[in-house]
Amino acid sequence: MELSGLWRLQQFEVGQARPLEVAAAGLDDRFWITAQVPGDVHSALIERGLIDNPYFGHNDAKSRWIEQKEWWYRYAFNYALDEEPEVKHELTFDGLDTFATIYVNGKEIGTTNNMLMGHTFDITRVLVDGKNTIAVKFDPLYLHNRDKELFQWSSYTKERPWLRKAAMNFGWDWGPRMVTVGIWGKVYIERKRLAKLDSVFARTAAVNETAASIKLDVDVIAFRKNVELGCEVRLKAEDGLVVTSLHGMVNEQTGRSTTSIFTMDVANPQLWWTHDLGKPYLYELEVLLYADGELVDLYKKPFGIRTIELELKDEHGQHAFAFILNGVKIFAKGANWIPADHFIGSIPDQRYRDLIDLSVNSNMNMLRIWAGGIYEKDVFFEECDKRGVLVWQDFAFANALFPDFNRDFMDNVRKEVIYNIKRLRNYTSLSLWCGNNEIDWLYDMKSAGGDITCPFYGEVIYHELIPEALELLDDSRAYWPSSPFGGSDANDPDVGDRHNWQVWHGSVYPRQFGDKPLLDYSIEGVTFKNYKKDFTLFSSEFGMHASANRYTLEKNIPDGQFYWNSVEMAYRNKDTNHQKGILLMEGYTGIPANIEEYMNFSMLTQAEGLKYGIEHYRRNKHRTSGSLVWQLNDSWPGTSWSLIDYELLPKASFYYAKKFYHPLLLSIDHEPGQPLHVWAVNDTLSSLQGQVLLSVFNFSGELLFSHAFDAQVRPNAALLLGSLDETNILQGASPNQVVVKLSTTDWGAPDNLIYLRDQKDLKLPTTTLSVNVDEAAQTVQITANGAHARMVKIDLPQGNIRFSDNFFDLLAGEQVTVHISDSAGSKVSLKELNVSAMNL
Numbered sequence: 001m002e003l004s005g006l007w008r009l010q011q012f013e014v015g016q017a018r019p020l021e022v023a024a025a026g027l028d029d030r031f032w033i034t035a036q037v038p039g040d041v042h043s044a045l046i047e048r049g050l051i052d053n054p055y056f057g058h059n060d061a062k063s064r065w066i067e068q069k070e071w072w073y074r075y076a077f078n079y080a081l082d083e084e085p086e087v088k089h090e091l092t093f094d095g096l097d098t099f100a101t102i103y104v105n106g107k108e109i110g111t112t113n114n115m116l117m118g119h120t121f122d123i124t125r126v127l128v129d130g131k132n133t134i135a136v137k138f139d140p141l142y143l144h145n146r147d148k149e150l151f152q153w154s155s156y157t158k159e160r161p162w163l164r165k166a167a168m169n170f171g172w173d174w175g176p177r178m179v180t181v182g183i184w185g186k187v188y189i190e191r192k193r194l195a196k197l198d199s200v201f202a203r204t205a206a207v208n209e210t211a212a213s214i215k216l217d218v219d220v221i222a223f224r225k226n227v228e229l230g231c232e233v234r235l236k237a238e239d240g241l242v243v244t245s246l247h248g249m250v251n252e253q254t255g256r257s258t259t260s261i262f263t264m265d266v267a268n269p270q271l272w273w274t275h276d277l278g279k280p281y282l283y284e285l286e287v288l289l290y291a292d293g294e295l296v297d298l299y300k301k302p303f304g305i306r307t308i309e310l311e312l313k314d315e316h317g318q319h320a321f322a323f324i325l326n327g328v329k330i331f332a333k334g335a336n337w338i339p340a341d342h343f344i345g346s347i348p349d350q351r352y353r354d355l356i357d358l359s360v361n362s363n364m365n366m367l368r369i370w371a372g373g374i375y376e377k378d379v380f381f382e383e384c385d386k387r388g389v390l391v392w393q394d395f396a397f398a399n400a401l402f403p404d405f406n407r408d409f410m411d412n413v414r415k416e417v418i419y420n421i422k423r424l425r426n427y428t429s430l431s432l433w434c435g436n437n438e439i440d441w442l443y444d445m446k447s448a449g450g451d452i453t454c455p456f457y458g459e460v461i462y463h464e465l466i467p468e469a470l471e472l473l474d475d476s477r478a479y480w481p482s483s484p485f486g487g488s489d490a491n492d493p494d495v496g497d498r499h500n501w502q503v504w505h506g507s508v509y510p511r512q513f514g515d516k517p518l519l520d521y522s523i524e525g526v527t528f529k530n531y532k533k534d535f536t537l538f539s540s541e542f543g544m545h546a547s548a549n550r551y552t553l554e555k556n557i558p559d560g561q562f563y564w565n566s567v568e569m570a571y572r573n574k575d576t577n578h579q580k581g582i583l584l585m586e587g588y589t590g591i592p593a594n595i596e597e598y599m600n601f602s603m604l605t606q607a608e609g610l611k612y613g614i615e616h617y618r619r620n621k622h623r624t625s626g627s628l629v630w631q632l633n634d635s636w637p638g639t640s641w642s643l644i645d646y647e648l649l650p651k652a653s654f655y656y657a658k659k660f661y662h663p664l665l666l667s668i669d670h671e672p673g674q675p676l677h678v679w680a681v682n683d684t685l686s687s688l689q690g691q692v693l694l695s696v697f698n699f700s701g702e703l704l705f706s707h708a709f710d711a712q713v714r715p716n717a718a719l720l721l722g723s724l725d726e727t728n729i730l731q732g733a734s735p736n737q738v739v740v741k742l743s744t745t746d747w748g749a750p751d752n753l754i755y756l757r758d759q760k761d762l763k764l765p766t767t768t769l770s771v772n773v774d775e776a777a778q779t780v781q782i783t784a785n786g787a788h789a790r791m792v793k794i795d796l797p798q799g800n801i802r803f804s805d806n807f808f809d810l811l812a813g814e815q816v817t818v819h820i821s822d823s824a825g826s827k828v829s830l831k832e833l834n835v836s837a838m839n840l
């Protein structure tokens with residue numbers, strides 16, 4: 001029985017209310033406001049018009065009072081009790097944020113102190129036949145951490161290390177402080193008789209072309225002695241037909257969980273692949289539990305047959321960091337995921353589906369769930385399973401010291417770790433557990449810099465507690481202690497994974513353990529050209545800022561403040577030292593003079609910068625095995641590293657990613673005045689054969705030079721096709737007045753346009769665009785007249801709009817037709833559509 005929907009909500013001053021009176025079954029709560037569950041207090045107050053939207057202007061500061069209050073939820077429901085013996089009734093909250101006391105019919109049944117896990121209570125003895133009432137009291141956080149030790153390091157605020165709550169709630173360098181409270185997960189009552197399935201764990205033990213072996217651990221709790229327990233396990237194909245099944249007895253152990261292990265054999269298995277390598281085929285696994293011949297519980301979930309390994313040494317014994325899916329070494333193409341909204345409990349499921357759909361459309365095959373948010377909701381993993389996207393899951397420890405010396409804290413963490421391993425381990429897309437975000441690396445840097453002089457508090461969690469829990473609960477995928485981690489520096493390019501924050505943050509490399517960290521805030525220090533110095537094994541974080549889209553900014557900035565360098569525009573950017581973004585643009589586009597140039601220059605710099613770095617990483621795929629951009633999405637309408645802004649409008653970098661993450665990539669390795677080295681990258685499992693054409697055009701559209709390369713590219717390989725001298729291909733033209741085009745008609749690689757000089761140095765003539773809008777067909781046809789068009793941009797004042805392409809370049813005389821729809825594929829109004837270009 002699900003208890004989601006409208007609950008009652010009320011605030012009190014701390015100590016104002018007598019808990020048993022407010023929790024009483026007969027309390028008159030008619031004058032309380034209503035609030036959606038799952039949800040949160042902020043969202044309820046916004047919906048009822050009691051606070052201004054915190055995302056608009058500086059309104060977040062006006063809602064800070066919420067975190068100082070005591071908040072109560074109440075819910076009344078009818079429940080039919082039966083007379084069956086040996087029945088248990090369990091109340092489950094999938095998410096309580098954070099310090100909650102729960103009452104049923106006026107009786108206190110328990111407390112919670114962890115947002116990051118679910119909580120289940122046996123309410124058999126307090127339920128009544130007929131009307132029942134649940135009340136939940138939430139304490140303000142300060143009651144639970146005001147007397148706790150403040151450690152030397154906890155990024156953004158020192159109050160959070162004792163609290164098991166999403167770290168980003170306290171503010172981060174891409175979002176405001178928004179300390180939420182409320183019932184953020186589903187609420188339901190389950191009725192169990194005689195016994196129940198405590199958990200099921202299924203994984204692929206072995207697989208080849210003709211057979212697969214599936215191993216299952218079935219954990220059962222019996223409610224009394226001498227009950228005969230049995231299981232039926234069925235694996236169904238997509239068409240619903242049973243492909244294999246088994247029956248087995250379960251060991252009885254009253255009142256405690258007992259594990260029975262089964263093995264199933266599957267003939268001619270359909271494998272689960274990432275969407276870029278094949279079909280993410282999902283079977284359906286059913287486990288039926290019988291007690292004394294009676295069906296008492298059922299587990300039913302999708303299940304993919306696949307193997308996933310983390311290769312740390314290659315076939316030559318050299319260090320590696322590569323994911324091996326079904327025996328195939330993949331290049332991980334993706335991004336880092338932060339919570340899809342600051343108001344986590346109120347995120348619609350469709351928002352998850354839209355973001356993952358966008359990820360797939362940009363050819364990503366992996367998302368990393370960053371440690372400062374939550375262990376994501378089931379809908380996230382369900383969608384990644386369906387769409388063929390691998391998931392790297394951080395445990396929720398980010399950028400701080402944590403009190404691993406405190407027994408109560410460690411008991412809380414242990415429960416959280418065990419709960420989330422059991423909840424997530426059956427998802428096929430889950431490919432890696434990671435202990436924390438940047439803690440091992442930054443502990444060393446801050447210690448070397450003198451900011452930390454205490455022991456590594458928290459180290460026991462990542463290097464003992466978590467791996468010990470995984471050894472018992474998940475033997476099917478790798479564990480990595482931290483990100484980044486490995487080598488003579490935790491951020492060593494030669495061992496493990498790496499976060500490249502030389503670009504943007506100006507971190508100076510190389511660095512060894514114990515070296516004092518250095519920063520270089522200069523054009524040369526932060527430029528994306530530094531990516532080409534990085535020969536990492538796996539780049540799990542890197543990126544740079546770009547403006548949000550016009551619609552997103554105008555919607556959330558007060559009138560009169562939407563201009564370059566306004567106070568409100570600066571407030572959108574939560575990063576330290578805003579000069580970094582200026583330096584990046586100064587080096588590539590020049591410094592913007594107005595808001596339109598800022599949006600264009602920052603977006604183009606981000607897009608071209610990521611293209612520059614990722615093409616480099618992919619050309620080196622014999623060594624580098626992945627690139628995860630920081631970051632995919634935004635949790636509020638700000639200026640950040642995201643590829644997709646808060647209104648689910650992709651930035652220029654997203655459309656570039658569709659090409660630089662395409663399984664087939666043509667690219668050029670080139671520096672001014674140097675030869676052009678032409679490469680083809682093939683991430684598919686088929687060989688490629690044909691011609692690759694390099695063409696050089698001036699900005700008037702005249703073909704100056706062309707050369708065809710014969711290409712034979714092995715499966716899953718990168719190949720240097722050849723090199724051309726810059727002077728020869730220019731045919732006397734100036735390098736800042738041409739564009740180079742790579743193309744092929746022999747396989748499906750997208751065209752690639754390359755400029756031989758930075759944007760600020762290009763001599764682009766003024767162009768004109770012919771624009772024909774077909775409202776009925778939902779298309780816009782755009783033609784560049786007379787001159788090359790740089791970064792053609794299509795704007796519509798609406799969120800979550802899909803363009804088949806955007807932020808693209810057109811050769812002189814070239815024409816393109818762009819298809820437009822909303823996220824559901826429905827028609828949208830094109831009356832306010834605007835098309836522009838940087839050199840219009």
